[in-house]
Structures are given as structure tokens and as C-alpha cells.
Amino acid sequence: xxxxxxxxxxxxxxxxxxxxxxxxxxxxxxxxxxxxxxxxxxxxxxxxxxxxxxxxxxxxxxxxxxxxxxxxxxxxxxxxxxxxxxxxxxxxxxxxxxxxxxxxxxxxxxxxxxxxxxxxxxxxxxxxxxxxxxxxxxxxxxxxxxxxxxxxxxxxxxxxxxxxxxxxxxxxxxxxxxxxxxxxxxxxxxxxxxxxxxxxxxxxxxxxxxxxxxxxxx
Amino acid sequence: xxxxxxxxxxxxxxxxxxxxxxxxxxxxxxxxxxxxxxxxxxxxxxxxxxxxxxxxxxxxxxxxxxxxxxxxxxxxxxxxxxxxxxxxxxxxxxxxxxxxxxxxxxxxxxxxxxxxxxxxxxxxxxxxxxxxxxxxxxxxxxxxxxxxxxxxxxxxxxxxxxxxxxxxxxxxxxxxxxxxxxxxxxxxxxxxxxxxxxxxxxxxxxxxxxxxxxxxxxxxxxxxxxxxxxxxx
Numbered sequence: 001x002x003x004x005x006x007x008x009x010x011x012x013x014x015x016x017x018x019x020x021x022x023x024x025x026x027x028x029x030x031x032x033x034x035x036x037x038x039x040x041x042x043x044x045x046x047x048x049x050x051x052x053x054x055x056x057x058x059x060x061x062x063x064x065x066x067x068x069x070x071x072x073x074x075x076x077x078x079x080x081x082x083x084x085x086x087x088x089x090x091x092x093x094x095x096x097x098x099x100x101x102x103x104x105x106x107x108x109x110x111x112x113x114x115x116x117x118x119x120x121x122x123x124x125x126x127x128x129x130x131x132x133x134x135x136x137x138x139x140x141x142x143x144x145x146x147x148x149x150x151x152x153x154x155x156x157x158x159x160x161x162x163x164x165x166x167x168x169x170x171x172x173x174x175x176x177x178x179x180x181x182x183x184x185x186x187x188x189x190x191x192x193x194x195x196x197x198x199x200x201x202x203x204x205x206x207x208x209x210x211x212x213x214x215x216x217x218x
Numbered sequence: 219x220x221x222x223x224x225x226x227x228x229x230x231x232x233x234x235x236x237x238x239x240x241x242x243x244x245x246x247x248x249x250x251x252x253x254x255x256x257x258x259x260x261x262x263x264x265x266x267x268x269x270x271x272x273x274x275x276x277x278x279x280x281x282x283x284x285x286x287x288x289x290x291x292x293x294x295x296x297x298x299x300x301x302x303x304x305x306x307x308x309x310x311x312x313x314x315x316x317x318x319x320x321x322x323x324x325x326x327x328x329x330x331x332x333x334x335x336x337x338x339x340x341x342x343x344x345x346x347x348x349x350x351x352x353x354x355x356x357x358x359x360x361x362x363x364x365x366x367x368x369x370x371x372x373x374x375x376x377x378x379x380x381x382x383x384x385x386x387x388x389x390x391x392x393x394x395x396x397x398x399x400x401x402x403x404x405x406x407x408x409x410x411x412x413x414x415x416x417x418x419x420x421x422x423x424x425x426x427x428x429x430x431x432x433x434x435x436x437x438x439x440x441x442x443x444x445x446x447x448x449x450x451x
Contacts, residue, residue, distance in 0.1 A: 046391070048247040048250070048394050049247070049393055050391050055449055056447045056448055056449040057448055057449070058448060058449060059448050059451070060451070063390065064392075064442070064443050065391060065392040065441070066390040066391055067248065067250045067391055067443075067445070068391075070445060071250070071444040071445045072444075072445040073448070074447075082391065083393070084325070084388075084397045084398060084425075085247070085273070085325035085395045085398060086325040086326055086329040086398050088322075089321065089326065092322060093342065117318075123299070123306055123316075124298060124299060124306075125296060125299050125300065126318060126320055126348075127297050128297070130320035130322075130323075130343050130346060130348065131320050131322030134342040135342070162347070163346060164345070164346065165345025165346065
């Protein structure tokens, strides 16, 4: 079975380490915060100027001056700090964030990512995504493996305008966990109950498949 | 003699001198920390052909979105415009010139503009449409693009508190782009929730020193929330 949004978040959470500063993008990445392993401390960076993002506020705690990068009302965790946008992106571009998780429309086997624009259709802007992919070393892209119509999103070459060039090394889809190196996709894990054949069929870019592909442990 | 007293008493006075075709830098992230009354004053003035530099362009009904409704903006420099339906429509129709700019690059462009640095190199956007027409250069084996600084004829800023000298303190994530815009305007106008006397703000706590600020006005704020998300108590 393909992973649900919650299971994708659960699998990403396994990549967290104690003491990590983490930036979570909008959508599925945000859910990762719900699966931080017990006893582990991670601090969430929100690029609008908050390090140490807490949970959503209660009705009484709502503060219009305290939001996250998705414009949602949030709270601050103990030990949080606040800063302006240039400082926030100094953290991101300076490589100080330990893990970045974000979504995409397409990824290719050269490590290119397209996530911000569909010409003639969808123009919203890149927000902080271009800075995040250029500044971070440890990035996980979360996305569905293929469109509803069955078109692969893991390509030999991205067709949409790029968000970043040669910067993606790990992709978690609803079907597989994949590493990108030497210009190829490498299949590391498959979602429970998903066959290697199905993954091969829905991966347009060159995919290296080892003899044994373990199922994800969730 | 006014000395260092930057306080003005009307929004008309606050935005005096704004003319058609000028560049306005605006603080705010989404609708958080936006100079909402200064924007409304620009709407009232009906100033046209503006170039506006801001992370977002408000929503359809709020913030800078009000200036789009009246087609007062000719060119918009922003990182994310997804919350404003008019934006996409005007952009597609070719009525609005848009320069999509990565968020960190936009912040740094304002910071550099205010600090007298004409340009800087960044890896952000290399190999993407953002890099088109820009100089690239290699440092330590990595490719970077040159981005030019931004300054404005006006900067419109929202802070929490000011003293009459224009020293500013922001509150929580309403800080965002405000301190950066504040440094990069030829005329920097700030609206605040509270004005205190010099000496009442601790010098250690001041986020924006008054040297960057030309006008301060006391405002009343709606503080519209875009995504009201809560948990059970």
C-alpha cells in the first residue's frame, strides 16, 4: 500500500536526530513534528523568524503576531528565539539548519528539484524554498511518486522551472525511499506491500535496484 | 525645533511626498506585521504606477492586496503571492510586472540596500529562472549568482513600540522584514502600537535604531489572522 500522509511524516521522523535544528515545509513536512521520537529534542525553525516553534495555540493563546511560515497561528517552545528575515535566512543559507524537509512537483536523477511554478497554470512563488535547497546539505523531499494519472515525478530531467540545481540527495515518496547519487536514483526502501516492479514502473529516471530492497519499518 | 522628534500626527503627514512611479518597500510576512494603515493611506491617496517590494502582496481583501484592487501597483517584487487571487489574474493578463525573488535573497537585498552594499553573491537560485541574466561566479568550487541590493523611495514599516526618536521594538514574528525595510527607505515611515518617551526603551532591547527612521505615527490595528489554527485546551 502507498504510504498515507501520516506514514510519510512518520518515516521522515526516523531521520531526525537528538539536538537537530529542523526546517519543515508546508504540507506533509509539517506533520513530521507530530512524530518526534519520545525523549528526543529537536528545535523547529520557521523561516519567518522563529527558532523553537511550539504547538498550535489554544483559543485563549492565539496571538496575531505569532505565526509560522504557513501563516498559521503557533506558540513558542521553551528556549525559543525571534529574529528578522535576514537573520533567519543567514541560518538557512549559512548551513546551520541540520535537516530540511520540503515538498516538490518533480525531482530528477541529477538532484534537481522543481517545486514552485507550473508555467501558465500555477504562479505562487518560491517563498523560502530556493534558499532552503541551496543552503541545506541534508534535505528530504517528500512527494507522491506519480501523479493521479500515473505520470512519474521522478524524472531523468525536470520539465518544470527549477527551484534548485543538483541539491537533492534523498526523496521519500508514498512508494519508496530513494537516494540520488552519481546521476541515478537508488532504491533504498519500499513502502510496506509495494512491489519493486511497481516502483520501477512509476520511476521515469534511471533507477538502480539492489538485489534486496527492504520494506520500510513504520 | 523638532530635534530628533519623529512623531507625526496624521497619516496624511506620514505619507506626504509619495508620488506616482515611486518604489515602496513594505514590511510584513503574510498579514503579520504589515503597516496596514499606511497601506490604506496609499489607497486613499490613489498613487499609481508604484513598484512595491514586499515578501507577499497581502490577501485579496487585506494589506497590499488593497492596492492591487485599485491597480495602483505596476511592478511587484515578492517571494510568494499565493494568497492573492487578483495577483495571479493581473500577472497572467500582463497588467502587473512581477519579479519573483527568493525570500532570503529578498531580505538580503533590503539589508544590503540599507547598508550601502550594492550587490552580493548567493548560491540561492543558481541554475534556476531566478539566475537568468545575472552574473555568476565560482567561489571555492561552488557557483553563485550576483544579486543587486534594493532601496526604496519610501519604506513603510510596522513596529510594536517606538520612542519619539524613532527607536523601534518589534513583537514576536511581526518583526520579519520590517527591520530590513526600515534601513532601506529614503523616507522610512513607521506605524506603531505605542509611543514612549526617549529613555523608556532599554537601549539593549532596541531592534531598529532611530537613525533609520524619519516618521513615526501611532496607529490602531486590525491584525487579521490568515490561518487561525488551534489545539484543544
